[in-house]
Amino acid sequence: MTFLRQMLTVAAKDLRSEIRTKEAINASLSFALVILLLFSFAFDPTSETTREMSGGLLWLAFAFAGVLILNRSFARELPNDCLDMLNASPVPAAALFLGKALANYALLLAIEAICLPVFGVFYNVTWTTHPGQLALVLLLATWGMTVVGTVFSALTVNLRLREIMLPMLMYPVLIPCLMAAMRLSTILIDGQPITGDDVAWLRLLIGFDIIFTSLAVILIDTVLIG
């Protein structure tokens, strides 16, 4: 119970800080919208090819914009040595990590919720045909992205080049998650439900989330204290 409360306390603190400063969310949202806009200029929105790659475009925008949110996650703790005080507190490293991951997850989902209708308009696609399945894909893939990004955010927090190191470390690990998300989103945006062989991609997302969440919870103490 204490673990859960401490986790939610950390999440609430991060969200409150972000809502007050709007540092990451403004940058991330603007970046996502700009990418979607530029892609819409680069590809003809009426062509079938664009429809076939729509899932890829969408997740590229989410992944690029997401890294701006994730970068701030632990960097926010650096002024006044706040990270030291969190590490010195009795909060388990796993609770600290999951609290931060929850806050990042909420912020990423908020960005995605704003970008999705914009994406529909720019690319002339209907993404509301299977809203439940699309929501499931978004929730699963975003959690995968959040978990990996939050761990690497902790790992790179003390590096001077952390803004560069985070995406360099994070994107290769995210390849399976992004591949599944892109494939499934393309199917759903095309108006088809997820059935048959495509369910394997959904299983891949679930497996990715379970494996990387478990690894993160096990390793985070070593990542934070060394």
Added chain:
Amino acid sequence: MSALAVDGVWKFYGDYPALRDIRFTVEPGQCTALLGRNGAGKTTLIRILAGLSRPTRGVVRLFGTDGVERRTRAQVGIIGHGIGIYDELSAYENLKLFAELYALPGAARVAGEWLERTGLDRVKDGLVREFSRGMRQRLAVARAFLHQPRLLLLDEPFTALDDRAIALLQGLLRGALAEGRTVLMSTHQLREALELATHVVLINRGRMAHAGVRTPEMLADPGYLYRVHGEA
């Protein structure tokens, strides 16, 4: 059982030994001044004691348990080089946050009480980034004391404090010692530290130069300790 036992602690940064075979104990209720010149290894040692860094070799035990264990950390209060509070939160939100992280019952009440004790209750809803340096320091002191820690680890606690914050911290430390709590503080302000200290540990270039009771000679002449033990 010692409040703090440091047994053969070494810390290497690359090939450089920042700490070499440090050994001492601090008994409950003692106030120990951890002294040494700049670069002696005081902050490194305090970070290890606080569980923020692992020793390369050796063992640290707090109240007979592994100092790295998070359960043990609930009994430790820390003032480090940074104030450890969030600029974008209010004074009240900061203290309530730490009270909740330390799982204190009645976190809101505890936060309110400490705001009052530190004279910050009138600005409790003000964001910390708008506070003066002195106010921020008093808030940091409240943050370190609010969970009534059995052991206080203070790294240069008097540095850059204004008069009011120094008086507050000295009062709180005297109160904590009167209640039998244990204090270990590193400092360059020898006079303030030696007035409170019952014991002294001197580190010289990563090696322990002296550990023992604070004597009247040290209090009368703070430079005495360095002259006798510190320049080897």
